[in-house]
Amino acid sequence: MLNKIIDMLNELGVELYRINENTTSSVELFFVKKNLDMRRIADKHQYSVTVFRDFVSDDKPMRGSSMALIDAVMSDDDLKSAISDAYYAASFVKNPTFALPEPQKSDCILMESKMAHQPLADTARQMASAIFAADNRKDSFVNSAEVFAQRLDERIISSTGTDVAYTKYVVKGEYVVQCSKPQDVEQYKDFSYDELSTDALKRLVSDSLDAVEARAVAFERPDAGNYEVILTGSHLSEVLSYYLNRSCARYIYPKYSNFAVGQSVQGDGIKGEKLNLTLRAKSPFSTEGIAMLDRTLTKDGILECVHGGARFCSYLGVAPTGDYSSLILSNGQMPIDSMRSGKRLEVVTFSDFQMDGFSGHFSGEIRLAYLYDNGQRIPLTGGSINGNIFECQSDLAFSSERYTDSTYTGPLAMLVKNVSVAGK
Numbered sequence: 001m002l003n004k005i006i007d008m009l010n011e012l013g014v015e016l017y018r019i020n021e022n023t024t025s026s027v028e029l030f031f032v033k034k035n036l037d038m039r040r041i042a043d044k045h046q047y048s049v050t051v052f053r054d055f056v057s058d059d060k061p062m063r064g065s066s067m068a069l070i071d072a073v074m075s076d077d078d079l080k081s082a083i084s085d086a087y088y089a090a091s092f093v094k095n096p097t098f099a100l101p102e103p104q105k106s107d108c109i110l111m112e113s114k115m116a117h118q119p120l121a122d123t124a125r126q127m128a129s130a131i132f133a134a135d136n137r138k139d140s141f142v143n144s145a146e147v148f149a150q151r152l153d154e155r156i157i158s159s160t161g162t163d164v165a166y167t168k169y170v171v172k173g174e175y176v177v178q179c180s181k182p183q184d185v186e187q188y189k190d191f192s193y194d195e196l197s198t199d200a201l202k203r204l205v206s207d208s209l210d211a212v213e214a215r216a217v218a219f220e221r222p223d224a225g226n227y228e229v230i231l232t233g234s235h236l237s238e239v240l241s242y243y244l245n246r247s248c249a250r251y252i253y254p255k256y257s258n259f260a261v262g263q264s265v266q267g268d269g270i271k272g273e274k275l276n277l278t279l280r281a282k283s284p285f286s287t288e289g290i291a292m293l294d295r296t297l298t299k300d301g302i303l304e305c306v307h308g309g310a311r312f313c314s315y316l317g318v319a320p321t322g323d324y325s326s327l328i329l330s331n332g333q334m335p336i337d338s339m340r341s342g343k344r345l346e347v348v349t350f351s352d353f354q355m356d357g358f359s360g361h362f363s364g365e366i367r368l369a370y371l372y373d374n375g376q377r378i379p380l381t382g383g384s385i386n387g388n389i390f391e392c393q394s395d396l397a398f399s400s401e402r403y404t405d406s407t408y409t410g411p412l413a414m415l416v417k418n419v420s421v422a423g424k
Contacts, residue, residue, distance in 0.1 A: 001072050002157075005049060008076075008083055009159075016052035016100065016159050020287055021045075023153040027120040029128050031145040034135065045072040049083060053090035054097065064093030098314035101290045103161030108153075109284045114196040115149070115169035123149040123196060127171050130198040134206040140213045142205065143186060145175035154283070162289040168282075170194055170406065177208045179216040187212045187349060187367070192406040194282065200404060211348050214379040215368040221382035222345060222371060222423040229385060229419040230339055230346035237408035238355045238362070239416075240327055242389050243277060245357035247297060248323070249308030253315045256358055259303055265393075266301045272395040274301035278328040279321075280409070286322030294328070295321065329410030332398040336413050339399060340372045345421065346413075347385060360389040383423035392416050 002021060009017050023045045030038040047070040055062050068086040070079060110116055115123045128147045135142045148171065155165040172192035179185050189208050191201060231239060243265055251257040259265060266275060276299060281292035288310055296304045306318055313320040340346065346369060353364030363386045371378040398411035 001047065001070070001074075004076070004079060005047060005070060005083070006157075008079055009049075009051070012080070012084055012087060014051050014053075014083070014087055014159075016054070018050045018156065018158040018162070018288065020048040020050075021153075021155040021157075022048065024150055025120065025153075026148055026150040027124045028149075029124050029145075029147045031128065031131075031142075031147075033141065033143065034132055046070070047072070049086065051083065051087045051090055052100070053087060053093075055091060057094050061097040062094050063097040064090040064095060066090040066093060095311065096315070098311045100158070100160055101162065101288050101310045101320055103158070104164050104285065104289050104291055105162070106164040106166075106284075108155075108165040108167060111166060111168040111283070113169050113194065115171065116167075120149040120151060120169075123169070123171055126196065126198055127173070127201060130201040131173075131175055131205050133202050134209060137209060137213075139181045139216075140177060140179040140209045142209075143176040143178040145173065147171070147173040154285075156285060156287070156289040158289055164285050164289055166284050168194070171196070172406070175205065175208075177205070177212045179209075179212045181216065183216050185212055185216045187215065193404075194406050197404070211368055214370070215349070215381060218368060218379035218381040220378075220380055220424070222366070222369060222380045222421055224383070224423045225421060227345040227385075227419055227421050228342070228415060228417045229387070229421070230344055230413050230415055232346070232348070232413045233403050234405065234408070235347070235350065235353050235364075236403075236411070236414045237327065237405075238353055239389065239414065240277070240329060240408070240410075242355055242357055242360060242362075243275065243298065244279075244324065244327055247303060247306055249306055249312035249316050249318065251357065252306060253312045259306070261303050261306060263303050264301050265298055265303050266396075267390070267394055270301055270394050272397050273331045273333065275396075276300065276330045278330070279305075279307060279324040280326040280328050281322075281324070282326050282406070288320070288322065290320050290322040292322040292324075295324075297327070326407045327410070329398070329408070332400050332402070332411035334397050334399055334415070336399040336401050339397070339413055339415050340370075340377075343371075343373045344415070345380075346370045346372065355389075362387050362389065380423075383421060385419050385421050387416060387419040392418055 066089040174190040246257040277297040350364035399413035
């Protein structure tokens, strides 16, 4: 099929193109309570063909692009139609011309992990066992769970000379915890790891069972007002995604972001911890075939690099780095027990928590929160939080305890001041 695609591109006169060959092999386990309900082995083989077309519009050089998804068993006629349609569509995409990535050559790179040296079925079983290791309580339990252990093979070929490949392993899934007394409550949680993180998953499930038990006895909303709020785990990393997005070329070029190298991303007069963020490469090459590596994003709150794909980096006149989706934060000095002293609100679960990279606004509806007040821990539910990173980023504190998943490694908790809480 790969040869067929290249031959068809040449037949249709497509001079600039990129082919991403993706093969996914997975072992999938589905549980109802602790009982294995279904086991499935799945394989998916697909090609993503991006075609580029140069033309002139209003006396300005343009480089349009479009993509066609090609299935491994597609007929010759369907293949020709898909590529032809994509090439035609590219003539309507009026992007100013830009430099394509420099060609890269590499043998297939195996991304090292414990999962890379054992069958996918073993990984799936071990992670399933980790989910149910903490499921030994009287009133709370794991209602259902799904585990997906995957091997991902990626090859990237381009008309400019790139030919690289890599193999990586991931494990992901989801589960629902339930507590039946004094009220029947369920909570959903997903997970994703690039390593065989059984201990991390055990802690995650145990914390989820603690949370659903607390939610079952929570009836009151928090009082409305401004709070010092503790955010943990994935909610913390969601807030930090603001800095990931605002430092990206696709935000900076259209002036959605004013970030610049050498600038303090936290503004002036920083009273709290100054951010030390690292961009983590989740693969050796981006989807465009750009070689990726870990890069310092901020050092003591100062922006060290702008990152992004070929088009927007070309417009800005900086070297393309590839698109990043994972952060490492090396901050964290305060024990979490110290964070929980005084009067503070720790929001454990939300119905939905979002961070707006344009406005800096973060918000979410509270499903479970703990109010720490004079040594008491009071479970609460209802209401919402509303904050803005511009108003609180100069005075942040992070825990010394750590947390990791596929998109974030760093402190478990963050203390954010002056956050508005809607409640009773």
